[in-house]
Amino acid sequence: MAEREQKRRSAPERTETETVEDAPASTERAEKLKAELDDILDEIDEVLEDNAEEFVRNYVQKGGQ
Amino acid sequence: MAIRKVLGIETEYGIHGTGAESNPVSASSLLVNAYAAEVDRRTGWDFEDETPGNDARGFAREGSMPPMVETHLANTVLTNGARYYVDHAHPEYSTPECSDPLEAVLHDKAGEEVLRRSMLAALNYPGNPVVIVYKNNSDGKGNSYGCHENYLMDRNVPFTKVVTGIVPHFVTRAIYTGAGKVGSETASFGGARIEFQLTQRAEFFEELVGLETTLKRPIVNTRDEPHADPRRFRRLHVIVGDANLSEVATFLKLGTTALVLAMIEDEAMPARELSLEDPVRAMHRVSADLSLAEPLPVVDGTTITALELQWELFTAARRYAKEHGLAALGEESVGEMVLDRWEAVLHGLETDPTSLVHQLDWVAKHHLLEGYRERHGCDWGDSRLAALDLQYHDLRPERSLFARLSMERLVEDADVARAVTEPPLGTRAWFRGKCLARWPEAVVTANWDSLVFDLGTDPLRRVPMMDPLKGTAEHTASLLDACSGPADLLDRLSS
Numbered sequence A: 001m002a003e004r005e006q007k008r009r010s011a012p013e014r015t016e017t018e019t020v021e022d023a024p025a026s027t028e029r030a031e032k033l034k035a036e037l038d039d040i041l042d043e044i045d046e047v048l049e050d051n052a053e054e055f056v057r058n059y060v061q062k063g064g065q
Numbered sequence B: 001m002a003i004r005k006v007l008g009i010e011t012e013y014g015i016h017g018t019g020a021e022s023n024p025v026s027a028s029s030l031l032v033n034a035y036a037a038e039v040d041r042r043t044g045w046d047f048e049d050e051t052p053g054n055d056a057r058g059f060a061r062e063g064s065m066p067p068m069v070e071t072h073l074a075n076t077v078l079t080n081g082a083r084y085y086v087d088h089a090h091p092e093y094s095t096p097e098c099s100d101p102l103e104a105v106l107h108d109k110a111g112e113e114v115l116r117r118s119m120l121a122a123l124n125y126p127g128n129p130v131v132i133v134y135k136n137n138s139d140g141k142g143n144s145y146g147c148h149e150n151y152l153m154d155r156n157v158p159f160t161k162v163v164t165g166i167v168p169h170f171v172t173r174a175i176y177t178g179a180g181k182v183g184s185e186t187a188s189f190g191g192a193r194i195e196f197q198l199t200q201r202a203e204f205f206e207e208l209v210g211l212e213t214t215l216k217r218p219i220v221n222t223r224d225e226p227h228a229d230p231r232r233f234r235r236l237h238v239i240v241g242d243a244n245l246s247e248v249a250t251f252l253k254l255g256t257t258a259l260v261l262a263m264i265e266d267e268a269m270p271a272r273e274l275s276l277e278d279p280v281r282a283m284h285r286v287s288a289d290l291s292l293a294e295p296l297p298v299v300d301g302t303t304i305t306a307l308e309l310q311w312e313l314f315t316a317a318r319r320y321a322k323e324h325g326l327a328a329l330g331e332e333s334v335g336e337m338v339l340d341r342w343e344a345v346l347h348g349l350e351t352d353p354t355s356l357v358h359q360l361d362w363v364a365k366h367h368l369l370e371g372y373r374e375r376h377g378c379d380w381g382d383s384r385l386a387a388l389d390l391q392y393h394d395l396r397p398e399r400s401l402f403a404r405l406s407m408e409r410l411v412e413d414a415d416v417a418r419a420v421t422e423p424p425l426g427t428r429a430w431f432r433g434k435c436l437a438r439w440p441e442a443v444v445t446a447n448w449d450s451l452v453f454d455l456g457t458d459p460l461r462r463v464p465m466m467d468p469l470k471g472t473a474e475h476t477a478s479l480l481d482a483c484s485g486p487a488d489l490l491d492r493l494s495s
Helices: A002-008 A023-047 A052-058 B024-038 B101-122 B159-172 B247-265 B279-288 B306-324 B332-351 B361-376 B383-392 B413-419 B429-438 B473-482 B486-494
Strands: B007-012 B014-017 B075-077 B083-087 B090-094 B131-134 B147-154 B205-210 B217-221 B233-238 B443-447 B450-453 B461-464
Touching: A023 B361, A052 B383, B007 B101, B007 B247, B014 B024, B014 B090, B024 B075, B024 B083, B024 B090, B024 B101, B024 B131, B090 B101, B101 B131, B101 B247, B101 B332, B101 B413, B147 B247, B159 B205, B159 B217, B159 B233, B159 B247, B159 B279, B159 B306, B205 B279, B217 B279, B247 B306, B247 B332, B306 B332, B361 B383, B429 B443, B429 B450, B429 B473, B429 B486, B461 B486, B473 B486
Parallel strands: B205 B217
Antiparallel strands: B007 B090, B007 B147, B014 B131, B075 B083, B083 B090, B147 B233, B443 B450, B450 B461
């Protein structure tokens, strides 16, 4: 495990660029994402096929390449 | 010096026909024929030089035959240089040869637009048949259909070296190229319950190297059919990928692969041993591992995660860019964009995958489905989630879930619309497309590496195009402009 941990850090050029996002910005982003997702979920039933089970069952394809 | 990575994508689309068009072969033909009639395209495909049975490992045919070429099915060539046809009961769109990964993204999107226009064109036929098109790779019931990539390679590089170099990339690039899928549908996970996996395709792969594409699918496909001068070129036919809707994912899939192939040609691969102990099993495990932390056994006895392996390739690619330049990927800015995007996406996956929710298909789909699950309190086995999964890939703008997710764009709609009819400037697709646009009645058949003209008097005349980087706008625009007609063109070409 220790060996793996060490290897995980082995890509040299990125350790420098790894910055810890400060907490408020991160929370703000998470909230924005959540709000955006909520909006989509509010409308999704309009788009969702009426009978999901039947729709999924009937989606049968011939195998291809 | 690595050769220019001319590239393209072939996509077999999933279809669902209703009523009279429930037969998938006739529904696929309807789409292609309806579109061809609308744009008045009658030029067929020329099969003379097709050799899908040739094997890159040196033998001509294996015991099992490659897929039949179904010459009687709908098949057309478009003025943008693309081929649009029916293959294995699916409509298939092969982009024209593109000169860099960004241009290939544009033409992949143009292909989606052609399929959308086909759905609308089909509606005008008797009975107003509804045929719905999905850009995905499986039906969730064990049937898969492909999205293949093609890359031009130097024939001098031994095929075994290509295999060794590219397999670790093919197994692990799925962490950003996967299109995401609810559940599993094969025996590849030994009965383990899979709620959601990164890729549509990974579980359908059973071999390391082989000629097949429809069963016992291999990670590296050996079809040796260069569609170009076979003494100079190889075409690497890549069958492991998912069909992406995300432009960022398509760009990375093509860009990183083209770059790693250039590195193989220039012997600039990482020093660290990256050959996996069991690549097929590793491919399945990577797909099932949403933590991206699963250690994969390497042949030297160590282990590596998919993310670590991608960092190794990326680091070597940065070094390669410094030492060799990125001319193999086209304009400097495109190669730089591949590197920057690659680094950003690995960093995002490592720190917080949800930061990539507007960039990667599997992250976007997973985020949406998790939200739905939370709101409705449903289990992963709920058929509403499987329905949402399918609808992510629905190409109808009003039904597509992908279209609702504000995904990042790399190309403009106006450019996509232009690419529906206009060929790339920098490959032989330009000559093919322009001859078809100018003299549709004279070009009787086309192929990737030739055009056949019927001038009405002489025997049919074939114009070979054995170099994908000849026949560009730069080479042939003034010639075509100067010609009074196809007969004049053939006279000038043969003089």
